[in-house]
Amino acid sequence: MARPISASTMVEILRAEGLTVHEVRDWRTHNRNSKGPWGPVNGVMIHHTVTSGTARSVDIGYDGYAGLPGPLCHGVIDKRGHVHLVGNGRANHAGLGDGDVLRAVINETTLPPDNEADTDGNRHFYGFECVNLGDGRDPWPEAQKEAIEKVAAAICRHHGWSERSVIGHKEWQPGTTDPRGFTMDGMRGRIRDRLRGGGGGGGGTKPAPPKPSYEPFPGSAFFHPGQRSPIITAMGRRLVAEGCGRYENGPGPEWTDADRRSYAAWQHKLGYRGKDADGIPGRSSWEKLKVPDVRD
Structure with a gap:
C-alpha cells in the first residue's frame, strides 16, 4: 500500500531501468480522478490492447473510445519495447474485480481464483497496455516482454514490493483473458530475477539501478x-x-x-x-x- 508515484518520478524510475520513455501530449494531468479516488496503490496490472500498430494503440490508450473515456492505462508498451506514458492518476483499465485478489496482492500471497467483481481496481493498480491482438498468434517480441519486466520491476522497486504485486487483468476480473500469449507466472519470475539484481530474460547490459531511498527511523x-x-x-x-x-x-x-x-x-x-x-x-x-x- 502506498501513495501513487508522481509523474516526474515515474519518468525517472522508468528511464533509470533502461527504458525508452515517450511522454504523450498532456499525460501528466490526464486522468479520471473526477470519477473516483486514485490510491492507495497496491500493484501493477498488465493488459494487451487487442489492437495493432503503435500510433493507433497509443491514441486509443490516451483518448479511449465511445462509452469508455481515456486514459485507458498509464502507459502503452509497444513491440519495440518503448513505453508511451498516456495517463497520470486514475485510469479506466482494471474495472471491477475480485477483492480477494486485491488482498492477496497487498499481502503478496498466492492469488485466489477471480470469481467476483466487487472491488474498484482503477483505484488500486497502475495499468500498462501492451500492443498485441491477444489472439494467441500475434507474437510477443523479446524487446516487448523485457520492457514489461522492466516497467513492473521499476515500480515494485520504488514501492518496496515483490513480483507478487504484479498481476494480469485475467487474474483480476472474471471473464477477461489478457494478457494472452505468455504466462503471468513466467513474467513474475523475470521480474523477481530483475529485482534480485540478476536482470531478466532479455540479455544486454543492465543499467545501473536508481539510488535506493530508505524510510527514516520514525521513533x-x-x-x-x-x-x-x-x-x-x-x-x-x-x-x-x-x-x-x-x-x-x-x-x-x-x-x-x-x-x-x-x-x-x-x-x-x-x-x-x-x-x-x-x-x-x-x-x-x-x-x-x-x-x-x-x-x-
Whole structure:
C-alpha cells in the first residue's frame, strides 16, 4: 500500500531501468480522478490492447473510445519495447474485480481464483497496455516482454514490493483473458530475477539501478497497538525478505504482535539479546533493515 508515484518520478524510475520513455501530449494531468479516488496503490496490472500498430494503440490508450473515456492505462508498451506514458492518476483499465485478489496482492500471497467483481481496481493498480491482438498468434517480441519486466520491476522497486504485486487483468476480473500469449507466472519470475539484481530474460547490459531511498527511523513510540501505516507494511516485507517473518497473514499496515515477533527475530539475527531484542524497532536495527521509502 502506498501513495501513487508522481509523474516526474515515474519518468525517472522508468528511464533509470533502461527504458525508452515517450511522454504523450498532456499525460501528466490526464486522468479520471473526477470519477473516483486514485490510491492507495497496491500493484501493477498488465493488459494487451487487442489492437495493432503503435500510433493507433497509443491514441486509443490516451483518448479511449465511445462509452469508455481515456486514459485507458498509464502507459502503452509497444513491440519495440518503448513505453508511451498516456495517463497520470486514475485510469479506466482494471474495472471491477475480485477483492480477494486485491488482498492477496497487498499481502503478496498466492492469488485466489477471480470469481467476483466487487472491488474498484482503477483505484488500486497502475495499468500498462501492451500492443498485441491477444489472439494467441500475434507474437510477443523479446524487446516487448523485457520492457514489461522492466516497467513492473521499476515500480515494485520504488514501492518496496515483490513480483507478487504484479498481476494480469485475467487474474483480476472474471471473464477477461489478457494478457494472452505468455504466462503471468513466467513474467513474475523475470521480474523477481530483475529485482534480485540478476536482470531478466532479455540479455544486454543492465543499467545501473536508481539510488535506493530508505524510510527514516520514525521513533520507537511510533510502533504501538492500533498504529496503521504503509511504513509497517514495508517493514514487514523487508523482515520476510530477511527470513525473519513470523506472519500467518500479511504483513499489513497495522502494527500487530506478529510484527513485534518478526522484528524480534531480526534483532536476534543482528546479535541483540534481552531488552535489546524486545521486538520494538530501535534506530540502529532499523537502519540496518533498509525499509524502502513509502512517502512518495
